[in-house]
Amino acid sequence: MTDACGGHVLFLNWRDTKHPEGGGSELFLERVAAELISLGYRVTLLCQAHGTAPAREITPEGMRIVRRGGRHTVYLMAALTYLMGALGFGPLSRRGLGRPDLIIDVGNGMPFLSKLYARRPVIALVHHVHREQWPVVFGPRVARIGWWIESRLAVRVYRNCSYITVSESTREELVGLGVDRHRINVVHNGTPEVTGRAVARTPYPSLMVLGRLVPHKRVEFALRATALLATELPDVELVVAGQGWWDEPLIQLAADLCIEDRVQFTGFVSEERKHELLCGSWLMLMPSLKEGWGLTIVEAGARGTPAVAFRSAGGVADAMVDGETGVLVENEYDFYLRVRELLLDARRRTAMGAAATTHARRFTWEKAGEAFAEVVAGQLPAIRTAPADQRVP
Structure with a gap:
């Protein structure tokens, strides 16, 4: 050059x-x-x-x-x-x-x-x-x-x-x-190089959403999936990390679904805290309607955390190798099913996480x-x- x-x-x-x-x-x-x-x-x-x-x-x-x-x-x-x-x-x-x-x-x-x-x-x-x-x-x-x-x-x-x-x-x-x-x-x-100390996975099934809280991010899908999962996995938890003007409707939905004790709304998180959450979570959820890229997918992958996102969301398909570093889904019900499958299949989830780490090094x-x-x-x-x-x- x-x-x-x-x-x-x-x-x-x-x-x-x-x-x-x-x-x-x-x-x-x-x-x-x-x-x-x-x-x-x-x-x-x-x-x-x-x-x-x-x-x-x-x-x-x-x-x-x-x-x-x-x-x-x-x-x-x-x-x-x-x-x-x-x-x-x-x-x-x-x-x-x-x-x-x-x-x-x-x-x-x-x-x-x-x-x-x-x-x-x-x-x-x-x-x-x-x-x-x-x-x-x-x-x-x-x-x-x-x-x-x-x-x-x-x-x-x-x-x-x-x-x-x-x-x-x-x-x-x-x-x-x-x-x-x-x-x-x-x-x-x-994707920034991972420099923080290693953090162990949570001992309980843990999910994470990371990004701005606005309608087109469709965090509602993650909340509804968590409510369904809780009927089978009573210790499942969801962390919603980020801030935005759509926070109050999301907090209200968590209350309506009776999962306030399973959902943590962190607001803005520091880079150090984000690193800890990405390392500790079992899965990264990206239910967004549309993305130019999947930055949080690759950030999670760099920590060995696979992701679940929507095939129709555009650039997320470029940030992920479907079936290897994460899973792309077709609709909300499919979203819930694939999240459930990965939470229950530790071997597949671990293999995907390792592949995601390798994939993230490309960027x-x-x-x-x-x-x-x-x-x-x-x-x-x-x-x-x-x-x-x-x-x-």
């Missing part, structure tokens, strides 16, 4: 990793941005403001963050901030950054459509297609508008742009929407960053290059 030096890359994303609802998309951005910085690029992230987070910040890795607008206005503020900076005033210009050489436009359902106003190369970063999620999160009218923007308008706006996505499943969906296959680059998520953030940088470098042929031994430390 040729190491680029000196280019300025602007990421447009609705959130950063410090946002209360930040997740895998934001982690992916942060990690590949760190790789770009190590190669000599200057990197800025423009995202929505939240809480007490400063309007401008520089991360320890050197990424500049500019926070503007709210949940729905960040898209307009991104355009205004870019245009103001291009005219010689505004946050980007005042930081001495000027116009970026390249824009990474991250579409989490709603794209920034930066190609309409930015006279710079644009790469569209799409983690997954939101066809199924629009009606779950919004009413039917808003869902139709949102899906039209994502599936029709965005495809036309970015018709001459390169794409990056995180799984073969999403690439196929984008092709189905009319994006040329040759313009789509797949860059898998990485590193170093590989992800290098692959991402290759795509970026291909869009900036005019940027001066430097030998590999001249990376910025």
Whole structure:
């Protein structure tokens, strides 16, 4: 790979990793941005403001963050901030950054459509297609508008742009929407190396769900499965690790199912606590409606914990080897049956866990960053290059 030096890359994303609802998309951005910085690029992230987070910040890795607008206005503020900076005033210009050489436009359902106003190369970063999620999160009218923007308008706006996505499943969906296959680059998520101390499995059947508590994650499926399992396995327990605005309905459902004593809602967990939970759990459950990748599946696999997820959920099929490192299911009843089978079959569960550990080693953030940088470098042929031994430390 040729190491680029000196280019300025602007990421447009609705959130950063410090946002209360930040997740895998934001982690992916942060990690590949760190790789770009190590190669000599200057990197800025423009995202929505939240809480007490400063309007401008520089991360320890050197990424500049500019926070503007709210949940729905960040898209307009991104355009205004870019245009103001291009005219010689505004946050980007005042930081001495000027116009970026390249824009990474991250579409989490709603794209920034930066190609309409930015006279710079644009790469569209799409983690997954939101066809199924629009009606779950919004009413039917808003869902139709949102899906039209994502599936029709965005495809036309970015018709001459390169794409990056995180799984073969999403690439196929984008092709189905009319994006040329040759313009789509797949860059898998990485998985941090496991460095924590070894933690023994719980002596009782234990399940875990890890992620944001929002409707399309369908944590309800895990709760209902736990209630059914409890009739046969009286000591089964479920840990729901994560936070989100859908927490109260989930807590109420656990009460309605009379399993409050079997379900632990942890809220946000530290990396150390997450490691302990992933090591101790017998199975990782991912009942999500749609995922661009299966980051928690691979994180669990790195600790020898197999997963159960839905085949229709997209990228999870790329993060798992069905039948070897975990199981993909077809519907909610099938979900319950496969979870039950694995809880009762220690030999198969252990073998799957060992295979999952081996599989997880294929995915590193170093590989992800290098692959991402290759795509970026291909869009900036005019940027001066430097030998590999001249990376910025």
